[in-house]
Amino acid sequence: MKTTITLIALLCSNICFCQNLVLKGKIEDKNKESIPFANIALYQANDTISIVKGTASDLAGKYLLQDIDSGNYILKVSYIGYKTVSLPVHIIKDLTQNIILESDSQSLTEVVVEGKRSIRSIDKTSYTFTTTQIDKAKDGRDLIATLPNLHIDKTTNSLSTINGKSIMILINGIKATDDDLKLIPADKIKNAEIYDVPPMRYINDAENVVNINTKPLDTGWSGNLYGTLGQMFSNASFALSYVKGDNKFTINYGTHINMKRNIKDLETGHYNYQINNDNYTYDYFRESQTWGHQHNIGFTYSISKEKNYDFQIKAFTNTSNGKLNANKTIAFAQNELQEKRTGNLNDYTKSLVPTVDIYFSKTLPKNNSILFNLVGSYFDNEQNTHSAESGSTGFDDMMLINNQKKTLIGEFAYKHRFAKANLSVGYRAHLNYLTNELSNSLSENLQKENINTQKHYAYGEISGKFKPFMYRVSLGVNYDTQSEENGFHNFTFTPMLMAGYNINESNSIRLTYHSSTQMPDMLQMSDARILIMNNFYQTGNHDLENSHLQSWGLSYDLYLKKFSLSANLFYDYTSNSLFDSYQYGDNCVLYQTANAEKDIRRGGEFNINYTPWDFLRIGGSIGVSQQVFQPSKEISSFSYWSYPVSVYLSASYKNFSLDILQKFGGTFLSGLYKTGIEKVSYINLGYTYKKVNFGLQCFFPFIKDKYSNETIPGSIVYHKTDFHSKRKDHALALSISWNFSSGKKKASIRKKMDNYDSDSGLFKIK
Template identity: 75%
Template sequence: MKIFNLLIAICLSIPAYSQSFNIKGKIIDEQKESIPFANIALYHLSDTVNIVKGSASDLLGNYSFQNVESGDYILQISYIGYKTKSIPVTIDRDMVQNVILEVDAQLITEVVVEGKRSIRSIDKTSYTFSDTQIEKAENGRGLIATLPNLHIDRTSNTLSTINGKNILILINGIKATDDDLKLIPADKIKNVEIYDVPPMRYINDAENVVNVRTKPLDTGWSGNIYGTLGQMFSNASIALSYIKGDNKLTFNYGTHINMKRDIKDLESGHYNYAINEDQYIYDYIRESQSWGHQHNIGLTYSISKEDNYDFQIKALVNTSDEKLDANKNILFKQNEFQEERTGTLNDYKKTLVPTLDVYYSKILPKNNSISFNVVGSYFDNEQKTHSMESGSTGFDDKMSINNQKKTLIGEFVYEHGFTSANLSLGYRGHFNFLIQVSQVALCRLFHSA
C-alpha cells in the first residue's frame, strides 16, 4: 500500500442550484438619443477576457440578455466616436440597466458624430465608414471590428462575433484569413457586407459571413507580425504582401507551440466491476506530460479587376506534432487477491496537410455572374502508441497507424440578380481516396490470479 497510503480523500458531491435572471436596457447619448448597433458584452468580474454573453443594440438602442446566472459581472458598451463604458453589475434579480455614452473628444472635433451608414438588401447589410472611423482604425481588421456584433477576441486575437461565433472572411468575394485583413489599410476598404443568412455555397463553413470590398490598393509592401510567449504555450504569426497594380502576392506563416513543462498533469480513476462471480477493483493515479507544435504556411497570388473578374490561387501547408508521456501507479484487486502495479504510455501523432485552392469569378452582363472553385488536398497522419503495464496480467502493446487521404472538391455557381431576389444555381462534386496502414505488435500475458 505504498501508493494509496499517501492520501485518503473522501469527496462528497453536493448539487448546487444557481438562479438565472434577465438583464435589459437602452443605450443613449448625452442628448438622450438612441444609439443603435452599439456592442454590448457581459464579462464575469473575475474574468474580463472571456465574454459570457454578447449582443448589439437594436435600431432603438435596446438590448437584452436572457438566462444570466446570478453573480458579479462587468457590463461593457462600446461604439465608435464614444468612450467605452464598463459598469459593475450584481445580477441577483431581473434588472434594467440603461447606459449613457459620452462623446470621445479625442476622436472628433465636432459636436455631431457621424455614425455608421448601412444599406439593407435581400440577404445582407452593407456598411460604409466615416472619416473618423477610418482615422481611428489601425488597419482593415480594426475598422471592421467596429461594426455591430463584431469585435477582436482577446484570447485568440482574431475577428469574432460578440457572442463568440466564428466568422468566414471574404475579400472581394474570395475566402481570406484574419491576417489578410490586417494587411489592408483602413482607408482602402470600400464597404463591408454582412450576410444575415450565409450564401448557400458557404452554408457549411460558418454561421457568419463578412465580405470586404476594397478600393484599388497602392503598389508596395505591407506586413504584420504578432507573437505571444507564455509558460504553457506560445503563438507567433507573420504576414507579408506585395501589390503591383491589380496583382497581389501574399505570404503567411503561423505557429503554435505547446511547451514541455516540468509540471505534470495529475489524473486519478476508480473502476469497480464484476465478471461472472469475480469482483474487480482498479484504482490508479497517472502523471502525464504533453507537448507539441503546429505550423501553417501559405502563399497566395490573386488578380482582381473591379466589376470584371477575380482570380486567386492559394497553396497551404499545415503540419503538427503531438507527444504524450504518462506514468501510472495502480492498485489492482480481484476478490481477495491484491497487487500494486506500474504502467507507462507513450503516444506520438504527426500530421501533414498540403492544400491547393483555385478560385475564379466573372461578372457577366444583365446581372449575371459565374464562379468556380477547385480545392485539392492531401492528408497524412501517423500515430504511434506504446502502452505497458506490470503485474500478473500485465501487457506490452505497440501500435502504429498511418492514414492517408486525398480529396478533390470542385464547385460551379451561376447567379442572376432580380429586382427583389437572387437566383443561385450550382454543382459541387466531392471525391475522396483513403489509404490506411496499420501495424500492431501485441505481447500480452494473462495469468489467473
C-alpha cells in the same frame, strides 16, 4: 369641338401630372466604388425645407424613390467624409440619376456620425464604421473586432465570437485568415456583413460568417509582423503582399508553439463496468504534458480585371507535430482482486498537408456571373503511440499508424441579380480517399484498409426584400456515400426557409428553418483497433451513417446607436447524431462512434453589446438550453440543462488599451457524457506606438481551469473525471506586432467561394 379638345387636353394634363414616377440611380465615389447608406432627400424646387421623398442607398450604392409626381425638384445626397451634392432634376418620366461624391478631408477629421450604421437583412447585418472607429483601429482586423459579438481572442490571436460559435472570415467573398485581414488598413474597409445564418454553401462549415468588403487596396507593398512569447504558448507570423497593375503577389508564414512546461495538467478519474459477470473498478490519477508546434507557409498569385474576371491560384503547406506524455497511478479491482498499478502513455503525431487552390470567376452581361473553385489536398500522417500498464493483467503496446489521404473538392456556381432579389445555384463535390496502415500488439501482421467517401451537394437559393418583409428560400440536395462493402448511399434534402419583418429601423424579428448533414471522420469508420487500457479498445465503426440536423429558430434583433441586443429561441433535432459510445465486444469494451436514436437541443440565447462612450465597449452572451439524448432504443432518454455565460470588456485611452474576457464554465451534454466547458479567462494590456503594438497578457488571473465529465445513466460504463489544466494558471505572454503599407490604390480580387478539407485523417486518442 373646341370644348371637347380643351377637356381632353386638361384630362391628359391631369393624368400626366398625377402619374407615379420613379427616380433611381447609384451613389459612387470618383474611383467608381459604391457608397452604401448615403442619405438621399428629394425637395420641391420652390421649397427646400420639407422633404418630399427620402431614402438611403443600399450596400451596392443604389437608391430608389417611387410614387413621384412630375415636376421640378432638388435632389440632395450626403454622406460622412464627402461633400454634399444638391442637384436640380426635372421629372416628367422615370429617371435614372447617378451621383459621384467627392471626398471632403475636413469633414473626415471633424464630423462624428451619430446616425444609424447598420442594416438588417434576412440572414445578416451589414455595418459601416465611423471615423472615430477607423482612426482608433490599428488595422482591418482591429476594426472588425469592434462589431457586436466579435473580439480578438488573445489565447489564439484570432478574430472570434464572444459566445464561442465557430466563425468563417471572408474578404470580398474569399475565405481568409487573420493575417489577410491585418494586411488591410482600417480605412480601406468599406463595410462588413455578419451572417448569423451562413449562405447555403457554407451551412456545414461554420455557425457565423463574416464577409469584409474593401475599397481598392494600395498598389505597392503591405505587410504584417506578429510575435508572442509566453509560458503556455508562443506564436509568430509574417505576411507580405505586393500589387502591380492587375497582379497581386502574397507570401505568408506562421507558426504556433505549445510550450513544454514543467507544470503538469491533472486528471482524477473513476471507471466502473462489467464484463461477463465480472465487476471492475478502475481509479486513477494522471499527470500529463502536451507540447508541439505547427507551421504553415503559402504563396498566392491573383489577377483581377474589374467588372470582367478574377483568377487566383494559391499553394500552401501546413505541418504539425504534437506530443503527449502521461503517467498514471492506478487502483484496480476485479471482483475481490485488488492491486496497485502504474501506467504511462506517449503519443506522437506528425502531419504534412500540401494544398493547391484554383479559383476563377467571370462577370457576364445582364447581372449574371459564374464562379469555379478546385481544391486538391494531400495528407501524409504518422502516429506513434506507446502505452504500458503494470499489474497481473498489464500490457505493453506499441502502435504505429501511417496513412495517406487524398481529397479533391470542386464547386461551380451561377448567380443572377434581379431588381429586388438575388438568385444562386451551384454544385459541389467532395471526394476523399484514405489508405491506412496500422501495426500494434493486437495483430502480428500489418493491417491495411482503404476508405473512400464522397459528398455531392447541389443547391439553389433566392433571397430578397419586399417593403418591410425579408425572405430567403433555399433547397439543397446531399448525396453522401461510403463506397465500401458495408458502406451507405444516402440522399438527403436540406431545405431552408427564412421570413423576417422589419418592425422599424431598430427592431426586427425572424423565423427560420434549415437543415444540414454531417459525414463521419475517416477514422471514425475505420476497422483499426487500438488498446486504451486493459479490456478497453478504441476503434472505428464501419456501420456509421451521416447525421441530419433540422433546426427551427425565432429571433429578435434590436440595434440602437450605443446598444444592440440579439435574442434567439431555437429547437434542433438531429437524426443519426454522431457520438462516442461504449459497446460490448468479445470479452472487452469497445469505445467507438455510433449513431444516436434521439438528439434534441432547445433553448435560448442573448447577445448584448453596449458602447456607452467611444473608449469603452461591454459585450456578453448568456445561454439557456436543454438537451435530450437517447443513445439507442434499448436505453431511456436523458435530459440536461446548461447555462454558458461569456463577458467581455474593452477600453482604450490615448495609446493604451485594456481587454478582459471571462467565459464561465458550466456543463453541456455531449453524447454519453455530461461534459464540462473549458474556461477562458485573460487580461490584456496594450500600448501602441505609431504602427507598433505591444501587449502583455495574463491568462486565468482570477480562476483556475477546472471542469468535470461524467457519463449519463444508461451507459454500460460509468466514467467520471475531474480535470485541472494547471499549465494555464496565471500564465504570462508578451506580444509585439507591426503593420505597414505604401503605394497607390488598386483593386483586389473578390473571390466568391472557398473550400478546404478539415478532416486530417488522424486518430484522436481519447
